[in-house]
Amino acid sequence: MxxxxxxxxxxxxxxxxxxxxxxxxxxxxxxxxxxxxxxxxxxxxxxxxxxxxxxxxxxxxxxxxxxxxxxxxxxxxxxxxxxxxxxxxxxxxxxxxxxxxxxxxxxxxxxxxxxxxxxxxxxxxxxxxxxxxxxxxxxxYKNIDLKDVTYITIDEISISKGHKYMTVIADLKTGRILHSVEGRKKKDIRSFLKILKKKP
Ligand SMILES: [Zn+2]
Known part of the structure; x- marks a missing residue:
C-alpha cells in the first residue's frame, strides 16, 4: 500500500x-x-x-x-x-x-x-x-520574456470596491500582463521598471 x-x-x-x-x-x-x-x-x-x-x-x-x-x-x-x-x-x-x-x-x-x-x-x-x-x-512573472516588448501600458485597477488598488503593467502589442502589484504608488512598481530598463 x-x-x-x-x-x-x-x-x-x-x-x-x-x-x-x-x-x-x-x-x-x-x-x-x-x-x-x-x-x-x-x-x-x-x-x-x-x-x-x-x-x-x-x-x-x-x-x-x-x-x-x-x-x-x-x-x-x-x-x-x-x-x-x-x-x-x-x-x-x-x-x-x-x-x-x-x-x-x-x-x-x-x-x-x-x-x-x-x-x-x-x-x-x-x-x-x-x-x-x-x-x-x-x-x-519572473520567467516572462521581455525581449519583444516595445511599448507598455501602466494602469491602476480598483479592487475590493475601491478599497485597494492594483497596478497592472501590460505589453501593449500582445495584451499580456507583464507585472501586477498591489498599490498604486511609484515605489510599488519601481523594482519591475528596473528589470525593464535592463532588457536588451
Ligand atoms: Zn563535515
Whole structure:
C-alpha cells in the first residue's frame, strides 16, 4: 500500500510505512529514503544521526478529508567537522510544511474559488493561501520574456470596491500582463521598471 500512496501523492524520496484515518484526517506516516548524506561543509561521508523529530506536511485532500504526511526526520551530524543539519524534504516546496502537490492543489482551486473559500475548505489560514498565490505570481512573472516588448501600458485597477488598488503593467502589442502589484504608488512598481530598463 505504501508504494500506491506514494505514487498517488508523488512523494519524492519518501518511504510510506502506513496510511490510516485519524481524527477525520488521512494520515500517511513515513521516512526519507537515503537519509544519510555527505557533509555539505567538509565533504566527509562520516555522517551520523543525531536526534530526530516528526514533521507534518499537508497533502492534497482525498474524499473530502484533509490529508497529511507525518515524516520521521533525523538530524545529521558530521563526525569530521561537527556540523549538524536537518535534511531537505525533496517533496516539499522550500521550508513550507506542505507538499509541492498540496501547493498545486491550492493554486488550482484558486482558479475558480476565492481565497476565503479555499482557506475554509482546506482549514488553513487566509494568509497561507494568499502567500501561495502571491509566490506563484512572482514565479510566473519572473520567467516572462521581455525581449519583444516595445511599448507598455501602466494602469491602476480598483479592487475590493475601491478599497485597494492594483497596478497592472501590460505589453501593449500582445495584451499580456507583464507585472501586477498591489498599490498604486511609484515605489510599488519601481523594482519591475528596473528589470525593464535592463532588457536588451
Ligand atoms: Zn563535515
Amino acid at each position: 505504501g508504494q500506491e500512496i506514494r505514487d498517488l501523492y508523488e512523494l519524492d524520496g519518501v518511504d510510506v510505512d502506513s496510511f490510516c484515518i485519524e481524527e477525520k484526517r488521512l494520515v500517511a506516516r513515513g521516512r526519507l529514503k537515503n537519509e544519510r548524506f555527505t557533509c555539505h561543509k567538509c565533504g566527509s561521508n562520516d555522517v551520523i544521526f543525531n536526534g530526530n523529530c516528526n514533521r507534518e506536511f499537508r497533502l492534497p485532500s482525498t474524499g473530502s478529508k484533509n490529508a497529511v504526511l507525518i515524516i520521521l526526520v533525523h538530524r545529521n551530524r558530521c563526525k569530521n567537522c561537527d556540523s549538524a543539519w536537518w535534511p531537505q524534504m525533496p517533496f516539499a516546496d522550500g521550508k513550507q510544511r506542505m507538499s509541492k502537490s498540496f501547493v498545486n492543489y491550492v493554486l488550482d482551486l484558486l482558479e475558480f474559488a476565492t481565497i476565503k473559500d479555499v482557506a475554509n475548505y482546506l482549514e488553513i489560514t487566509w494568509d497561507t493561501v494568499k502567500n501561495l498565490h502571491k509566490n506563484d505570481l512572482k514565479k510566473k
